[in-house]
Amino acid sequence: MNVNQLSHEQLDYWVARARCIALTPAAEGAGYLYTPQPGLAPRRWAPSRYWSRGGPIIEAAHIDLNWDWESSGQWSASMDPDINTQGGTMLEAAMRAYVISQLGDEVG
Structure with missing residues (x-):
């Protein structure tokens, strides 16, 4: 899938993949959790x-x-x-640029 078409949750997932961060689905079914350090409680990854x-x-x-x-x-x-991306928020645009820089224009 083209990085510029990813939803927030999909984009968050691919940022984690680019950073080699292990994720688990959130209990409420929306988004992901990660453990910042061993022994700490899982936190929302977004x-x-x-x-x-x-x-x-x-x-x-x-x-x-x-x-x-x-x-x-x-x-x-x-x-x-030469990486230029757009998004509805600064974070969305920045995370798209980051994923492209690490994984390319197409993921999945």
Whole structure:
């Protein structure tokens, strides 16, 4: 599937795959959980929606964020070399750029 067409949950899953993070489905059936360190309780994994998860990825990967790239009304994220993505939020655009940088335009 094309990374630019992934829903939030699908995008979160592929970010975890790119970072080699083991996930388990959340009990309520929406989203995923991960264990940050042995001995800690599982926490929700949603880097495309939570800054506490996506922010460190943006910083470490040096992802550039801009509003309304080419008058699209969306956020854009860019990375070297020549990765440009869009999303309804900064996190969504950034996580798309990150997945593409690690796994390519097509996943699954």
